[in-house]
Amino acid sequence: MDTLINRQGQVSFGVFPTSPKNINYLDFDLRNNMDKAINGFRKKMRFNQFQFIGLTGDDLILGVAIVNLKWVSNCFLYIYQPSTQTFTEYSWLKPFALNTQTDTQPNNGSWSFKSGHNHISITSLEHLRQLKISCGNELNVDVSINETQSPLDVCCRAGYNGWVYTQKNTALPFTGHIQWRGQDINTQDLLASVDWSCGYMRRETFWHWASLSHKTQNGDTVGFNLAAGVNETSYTENALWINSEMIKLDRAEFIFDRSNRMAPWQIKTSDGHIDLTFTPAGERKEKINAGLIASNFTQVFGRFNGSVKNLQGETISISNATGFCEDHFAKW
Template sequence: MKPQVEIVQPGALLDSTGALAQVGWSRQPLLDCNLEMARFYRLRFFQRFRMKRWDYYAVFTPRRFFSATIADLGYAGNVFVYILDFATGELHEEGLVIPLARGVVLPRNSTEGVSRFENKKVRLDFSVTPEGRRVEVWWPGFNRGRGLSAEILLHCPPEQESMNIVIPIGRRRFYFNRKINCLPAEGSLQYGAETERLMPTESIGSLDWGRGVWEYRSFWNWASASGFLPDGRTVGFNLGCGFGDTSAATEDAFILNGRIHKLGAVRFDYDPSDYMKPWRFSDQEGRLDLELTPFKVRVARTNLGIIFSEVHQTFGRLNGRVTSDAGETMNIENLIGFTEEHHARW
């Protein structure tokens, strides 16, 4: 198996010709996201309509899964929030499509700044602070006036490692992504008349920070989990496949106490005709053997003609084993996570 390329030198994402300056993965965000250097259309004015940028936050509490996203798809913005009750299975999601992404603010790099969208009905505000990453949501009309608000701090110390990847998609397109798992969460999550207090010893979050230029027709699988081992250590997984040239690197890793343990390419085995059947994950080196037993499927569809997206996101409990870089084999028992199948024309 060809070894994966670890990026260790900081630099620019794109060189003066618009090509990727480096390809591979890294433990820290080392590359400056200089999207202004992209060169994939002769008329540069049209390039912004093909660039995709998003910040997707996910938080697991003892009772719920909560997620909030701000995205700029070039020709439109998209903000959405959803919440899942583990005991009852109640899932509710709402979103807005914003023409030409007016009012959507996203920072240049994942290490800085504020991501924001606000109008008279909703406000989403994500910010990077010395303590970590703050996620604030205000949506009083959510679920027919039931209302939802969140004020959450995800602790992210400077030494926290993350799964960073940059890979080409064809000749001029690319995927640049940072996934941060296992961020202890504290604050409050209010849904209707209930307010849940989040404690960092039992609630945990993650970030999917994506930038890039995809093919018009795209497909991918992704799986993610963050939680706690019985001894109190944090443990998480980030697994993905389906698009781009991954010969230099995949985004497959498991995270133990804030440190990345890189895996080779991971295989997703599942039945696309029945997402409630178990999903299996295994790698080429025999370090990972996991099974996700589903308890809920979220289906999200957007169909605006030439713009189409369909996501089947399956929530379940992970069981199996994984081996660290140091050779420690850990049993994973009933770790809640999710996996998804995504088709898009965008």
């Protein structure tokens, strides 16, 4: 499909066999709860976008995100090495999304964020997504992610008036280099995940989320994207990839302790494909309460243990696989 919004200003909902080429959000017939049209500046400023890329392996976890909320933009990144328990974190905010560029083409276009000497860019062209990070002499990343594997593309209603489109992909191979604190990181066993999302989201929303990209001891490549909360109006954004074959999943359940998010999480899907325990090793959290905008964000990284099932019902064991979970409340 070429665009997400049709000539009548209506959005297409569902799980798509191919990605839309352009999220033409300004063509959407946005209205308030009393059917009055919202146009111009207010319409533009209500549209939110974010993109997250994860690089994970047995001894490395790297997460980076660019978030554009129009009134403010945010970029965060962190890198963690389990064997040495070494951790580095960065986070920046820019009012009115200064020095922030985002794009409306999921499989093409450029995103970037700059703060001082720190620069992050994500450039995509068809089946290749390039991530570059330059943070002085501390961290330099230049990798190209292979996205020939079919992603999950889904668009759901968000509240009475809005919608959220998202594209997810996990367990993706990539090439390139990572240099951290003057040392070259071995990227041979690492895999990538990509989360590209946008929309007219609920004024107040939340989500629980989990992502895995892993190669098992038996040589199977396994990845999944699971969420509860934001995208569950008629459809879900849950999918499992086994050796590049995508299995669409039903609803996901996250059981964890909000008073101690570093305690183990239990994660399952109602169709029985996922049954895992997640044990956090570290966290990246941030609380912002600025009146019109608020965020209670915790992303934990650690290890999954348990099992997944393929379409034939065969069990694949997951042992000490690195990945992410997230608990997030947002008002925007």
